Amino acid sequence: MSARKNTFPTALVWLAASLTAQAHDPGLSSLACRFEPGGLVAQLTLARSDVEALCRLDTDHDGRVTPAEFAAAASCLEAAAVDALEVRLDGRLLAPGKPTVQLDTSEAVHLQLLYPCRAGSRLAVRSVVLHSLPRGHRQFASLHQGQSSAAAEAMLDANHDTFDAALAQLPPAASTAFSQFLRLGVTHILTGYDHLLFLFALLVVARRFSSAVRIVTCFTLAHSITLAVATFDLVRIPSRLTEALIAATIVYVGLENLLRRDEPKGRGLLTFAFGLVHGFGFASVLRELGVASGGTGVAVPLFSFNLGVELGQIAVAAAFLPCWWMLKRRPALAPRLVPACSLLVTLAGSGWLVERLWPA
Structure with missing residues (x-):
């Protein structure tokens, strides 16, 4: 009997550690190509954390990149930029000129290359750099004619690393x-274990269907607001602070579940307030892809990404709640279920909070 009692908390700690280890998004970047009079211009935009896999930027490990550190890494970045892409026009491999590298205020790194060429009928761009980035990294590729909006777009990864377009038959990109x-929105919420755990912590104490609907609605409204605000760059919060605050919301809800039990009052307002924080986390995805900073347009990506997030979280809630309510009807499980799950939530959230405040 004592062995069983010891096994249960051990399993909780193991689950919390597993969730903590999986809380990292594998990364997103963007590749924007456009034809100009001198040839094809390709611009790669990567988060600083992804660039660290190619060149060391933060040499003193203080969490920021100074102009001096970036200048010291310039030659490495230029070499990485040249090797990052293979560009073919009508089957002929193009050679790039000297790349330019830039670090913006959000610490995103921009690598730009010019491939001198004349007009052609078929363009193929292979993103070789994907094979040097973390497993699961995705890259949003787009092709523009001059300064116009995107004429073709695709989501690339290591298994599908080539962007191919018949230039004479480009379809509308919308x-x-x-x-x-x-x-991307569906994938982000389904693999965003911190966002899912926050939603889980809110739903485990929901006793009625109406309560669950109110929680999901408040979360949706809140993060939709900050997703739009942050994507348009009206408000900017450092990514490291945002991620730490998201972890703190998880810890708070887990502890409140443990201390207040049942269904704490004011959960709708709490969900809305904390949902605003999670919206900044969602916005980091679109910012990493260069939405609102380039010529791809904002309305379609913002609306469709947000819709994907909502569909994903509704699917999760619809699958989870019936099973959860069935379990809570069992007299042997009901008294322990919410405390045990809330303890798991608190442990996982605490692990993320420590990791994000004091990264290794």
Whole structure:
């Protein structure tokens, strides 16, 4: 009997540690190509954390990159930029000129290359750099004609690393962008274990269907607001602070579940307030892809990504709640279920909070 009692908390700690280890998004970047009079211009935009896999930037490990540190890494970045892409026009491999590298205020790194060429009929761009980035990294690729909005778009990864376009038959990109960002939104919420655990912590104490609907609605409204505000760069919060605050919201809800039990009052307002914080986390995805900073347009990516997030969280809630309520009807499980799950939530959130405040 004592062995069973010891096994249960051990399993909780193991689950919390597993969730903590999986809380990292594998990364997103963008590749924007456009034809100009001198040839094809390709611009790669990567988060600083992803660039660290290619060149060391933060040499003193203080969590920021100074102009001197970036200048010291310039030659490495230029070499990485040249090797990052393979560009073919009508089957002919193009050679790039000297790349330019830039670090913006959000510590995103921009690598720009010019491939001198004349007009052609088929363009193929292979993103070789994907094979040097963390497993699961995704890259949003777009093709523009001059300064116009995107004429073709695709989501790349290590298994599908080539962007191919018949230049004479480019389709309107709006429908393509909608489906790509819709899929990205669904994927982001389903692999965003911190966001899911926050939602889980809110739903485990919901006793009625109406309570669950109110929680999901408040969360949706709140993060939709800050997703739009942050994507348009009206408000900017450092990513490190945002991620730490998200972890803190998880710890708070887990502890409140443990201390107040049942269904704490004021959960709708609490969900809305904390949902604003999570919205900044969602916005980091679109910012990493260069939405609102380039010529891809904002309305379609913003709407479809947000819709994807909502569909994903509704699917999770619809699958989880019936099973959860069935378990809570069992007299042997009901008294322990919410405390045990809330303890798991608190442990996982605490692990993320420590990790994000004091990264290794």
